[in-house]
Structures are given as C-alpha cells and as structure tokens.
Amino acid sequence: MYLTALILAGLFEIIWAVGLKLSNGLSKPLTSSITVIALVVSFCLLAYSMKQLPLSIAYAIWVAIGLCGSAIVGVIYFGESFTLLKCISLCLIVLGVIGLKLSS
Numbered sequence: 001m002y003l004t005a006l007i008l009a010g011l012f013e014i015i016w017a018v019g020l021k022l023s024n025g026l027s028k029p030l031t032s033s034i035t036v037i038a039l040v041v042s043f044c045l046l047a048y049s050m051k052q053l054p055l056s057i058a059y060a061i062w063v064a065i066g067l068c069g070s071a072i073v074g075v076i077y078f079g080e081s082f083t084l085l086k087c088i089s090l091c092l093i094v095l096g097v098i099g100l101k102l103s104s
Contacts, residue, residue: 002052009045010065012038017070021078042066057101064097 019035026032042062050058068090074080 002049005045006049006053006058006061007065009042009049010062010069012042012045013062013066014069014073016042017066018073018077054104057104060097060100064093067093 016035016038019031019038020026022028023031023035026035046058046062049062071080071086071090075082
C-alpha cells in the first residue's frame with residue numbers, strides 16, 4: 001500500500017511539474033489550480049508513504065519517478081532533445097535508486 005502511494009506521488013509530481021510549464025509562470029488560473037492540487041496530492045502521498053518506507057528510499061523513488069517522467073514528457077510533448085547522454089543519465093538515476101533499495 002505504501003509503495004503504491006509512493007508511485008502515485010511520483011506520478012502526481014510529473015503532473016505538477018508539467019503544470020508549471022503549461023501555466024506560464026502560474027499566470028493561467030485553471031492550469032495553476034490543477035498544478036497546485038497535484039502538488040498537494042503528491043506531497044500528501046509522499047508523506048503517507050514515509051510512514052512505512054525509509055526516507056532515503058521513499059524520497060529517491062519519488063524524485064526518480066518525477067524526474068524521469070518529466071524528462072520523457074518534455075521530449076514527447078515539448079520537443080526537447082533526447083540525446084544519448086540524457087538517456088544514459090536517466091538510466092544512471094534509475095540505477096542509483098535501485099542501488100539504494102538493494103542497500104537497505
């Protein structure tokens with residue numbers, strides 16, 4: 001249950017990160033509202049998951065989901081470049097999270 005909440009928290013992190021981009025500096029009321037709601041939900045789910053999961057694991061997974069998901073959305077929807085170095089860097093982040101999990 002806690003891991004599911006953490007994964008959902010990461011997905012909501014992607015939503016609020018993309019919302020920040022789409023809100024044009026929080027100048028669009030509807031997009032800004034969705035962004036703030038997603039932010040609050042993301043933090044609440046992260047806080048809930050930390051009741052059971054270790055801080056280093058929970059935070060690393062949350063950040064990795066948000067970072068990798070936001071990078072993928074940026075490439076697909078915003079036309080950002082996707083280079084070999086970016087791909088390797090994202091893979092290293094995922095490997096780092098796996099390493100943290102295996103070490104605990």
